[in-house]
Amino acid sequence: MLRIEDLKAGYGREVILENVNVEFKRKTLLLGPNGAGKTTLFRTICGLTKKLSGKIMINHTDLDRVEGTPGLIVANIPEIYRLLYFVPAYNLARLYLDLLEGDMGLFIEITSKFGLDEEFLRKRKLFQLSAGQLKVVLNAITLATNARVKLFDEPFEQLDPKRKDILIGYLENDKNTLIVSTHETWLIKKLSARSWDVAFMFEGKIHGVLPLEKLLNAYLFFGEKPSALLTVKTSTVTFSITTEPVGKPLSDILSLDYIYKLA
Amino acid sequence: MGRIMTRYFKMSLLHYMTNPYLWFWAIIFMSFWAAMSAYVFSKGIPPEYMSYQFASAFGQLLILCVGSIGIAIVQSLYYSSFSVRFITKFSKLDSKRFYIEHFLSTISALIIFSLVLWLIQLFFYYLKFSEVYLPEKPIGMALALMLSVCFIYVFSVFTAYLTICLRKPAISMLVSYAPLMLGFVAYAAFWVDFKKLSLLLPFYLISALTYYFYVDQKPFTGDIIGNIRYQLEHYGQVKEGAILEPSLAIISMIIWIIGLSALCIFLIKRAKGVSIEELQF
Numbered sequence: 001m002l003r004i005e006d007l008k009a010g011y012g013r014e015v016i017l018e019n020v021n022v023e024f025k026r027k028t029l030l031l032g033p034n035g036a037g038k039t040t041l042f043r044t045i046c047g048l049t050k051k052l053s054g055k056i057m058i059n060h061t062d063l064d065r066v067e068g069t070p071g072l073i074v075a076n077i078p079e080i081y082r083l084l085y086f087v088p089a090y091n092l093a094r095l096y097l098d099l100l101e102g103d104m105g106l107f108i109e110i111t112s113k114f115g116l117d118e119e120f121l122r123k124r125k126l127f128q129l130s131a132g133q134l135k136v137v138l139n140a141i142t143l144a145t146n147a148r149v150k151l152f153d154e155p156f157e158q159l160d161p162k163r164k165d166i167l168i169g170y171l172e173n174d175k176n177t178l179i180v181s182t183h184e185t186w187l188i189k190k191l192s193a194r195s196w197d198v199a200f201m202f203e204g205k206i207h208g209v210l211p212l213e214k215l216l217n218a219y220l221f222f223g224e225k226p227s228a229l230l231t232v233k234t235s236t237v238t239f240s241i242t243t244e245p246v247g248k249p250l251s252d253i254l255s256l257d258y259i260y261k262l263a
Numbered sequence: 264m265g266r267i268m269t270r271y272f273k274m275s276l277l278h279y280m281t282n283p284y285l286w287f288w289a290i291i292f293m294s295f296w297a298a299m300s301a302y303v304f305s306k307g308i309p310p311e312y313m314s315y316q317f318a319s320a321f322g323q324l325l326i327l328c329v330g331s332i333g334i335a336i337v338q339s340l341y342y343s344s345f346s347v348r349f350i351t352k353f354s355k356l357d358s359k360r361f362y363i364e365h366f367l368s369t370i371s372a373l374i375i376f377s378l379v380l381w382l383i384q385l386f387f388y389y390l391k392f393s394e395v396y397l398p399e400k401p402i403g404m405a406l407a408l409m410l411s412v413c414f415i416y417v418f419s420v421f422t423a424y425l426t427i428c429l430r431k432p433a434i435s436m437l438v439s440y441a442p443l444m445l446g447f448v449a450y451a452a453f454w455v456d457f458k459k460l461s462l463l464l465p466f467y468l469i470s471a472l473t474y475y476f477y478v479d480q481k482p483f484t485g486d487i488i489g490n491i492r493y494q495l496e497h498y499g500q501v502k503e504g505a506i507l508e509p510s511l512a513i514i515s516m517i518i519w520i521i522g523l524s525a526l527c528i529f530l531i532k533r534a535k536g537v538s539i540e541e542l543q544f
Contacts, residue, residue: 047352048345068357079345083271084278091274098270099354147353 001025002045002149002177007054009044015052015204016040022199022206024149027171029191029212030181032201033256038181039077041201042151046075058149070101075151076138081126089129090121093141102145110140113166132158143170152180156187183256188215200241200256202234214243221247269356272364279335279372288331289376290383293324297384300324301391310392317388317396318477319487321381322470325408326446328380329373329415329469333442336369336419341435344427362531366416373412403476410516411469417523418442418465424530456486461507465519468512475509482507 007020016037032038043049045056047063056063058072066072081096097104108118114136121137129137139155152171156164168190171178180187181201188198191212198215199208207230214229221240224231228240241250279285300320308316351358389395398404419442426438449470452461461467461484471482483490484507493502 046349048349063352066352068351068355068360070354073353080349081346083343083346083350084274085339085342086278086282087274091277095270095274096354099350099356101355 001059003057005055008052009049017204020206024179026197027178027195028197028199029187030179030199030201031256033183036201037204038201039153042075042153048079071147073149074100074142074145074147076142077153088122089124089126089137092126096141097144100145107140107144110143114163149177154182185251185253185256189251202232207232218243218250219247220250268364271356272368275368276371285332285335289328290379293328293380294383296324298387301387313392314396315478318474321384322473323449325377325473326449326466326469328376329411330443330446332373332376333415333419334439337423337439340423369416370412377408398477399479400476407472407476413520414465415442417520417527420527421523424534427534428530452485453487456484458484461485462511462515465516468516471507472512
């Protein structure tokens, strides 16, 4: 379980996240348009972006006090994997999975399923991979660890539909707390409704968390609805997620980036 | 080794050894000058003085070789700063282990590159003079080499973290070249007499100590060409105060290494894991 209390974070003087209070108890889909602050949230959880105030806890462990502790958290954020530059992707994965106490066999199995064989990874350095190949490698390292919390930042980007399905399979089979940030709402219909929650992120604030099964037949309505599951007010738009058949079916929107356009 | 060290040590060493830029600047480029010293700069030097020529050239090339690697150390610290912050918290490589393994792998790489350069220079001198010029004091040479690589390491780390603590990312690229640029202080010593100041110039002391242990002859405080000319004109006599005392040079190097190490610890703590990229926001 990942708990965030009164989190405030940003870059330099620019505050991106403010008053973030959320508890991720199980696998969660974090939906938000581009620029909502999803990556900044993940970077802050991982300690890459400085926290200005607040608390981040995994179970009862305050992440501020953690040092040299594998098995707590892992993420597919590229900056994490820049420890060494002139090392083939295979060796780099081996290094990280050794340090993070992961399973190299599982990593090879995953990358092979995505069409990247061991020989290829032994020849290419991380900076020599295409954006899609890099995403596969980072997703595979994250999946191959046994960390209690795994953060996937836009894991479906740059993947073709077949590979997206393979990745969904791995996400479904993982027993740990996964938080998957994306702006792609079609995932709602693809994931197992019983094991996933959904949270929304707009302008640095998190709204939710709701069980996914409640959103399967939800609609997006622009404006406020008293009976709505959730009402989100941003600086430019107010909308409600409701089970009443008004507005547009949520899963038909495809990407949350369209919200501003539809409004 | 595997039990004492994490895989990071091995991979970090591999990272240095497979860096094509390091091979070019620290070895191929320096080999060119090693060949020049054997074939061009040795003209007119009597054969009995060739070992001095060898030692002097090696001292110069060694500082430029490790200085080139110093650039890579600074830039890799900039590059990996985000990763280090994550990995020291959420992997078994805690901060203490990271810095120990980073130090050991970097020192190992510096020694390997230095030895490769030495072998190449031996090879060129053998081709030209059919003689293998080995050091007169091999243990002393090993000490000089250790002092050189330790100094370059702490100086590079100091440089990287100073940039971060000064919050001046704009100068990061320029500053990363400091280990090599300052290496030319040793080259300036051919014409400039640093006198007593020479004891405070670690970049000169590296080449001076290498020279001393290689030929078992005390080095000059600078103005090497002028001092050699004076010696020849005065039947082997040297100018007063022109000799650098090797024991003092060793003490000075040790003080520099300890002092810079203490400053590195202070700066690393002060940097609080801030990365160079973060300063650019």
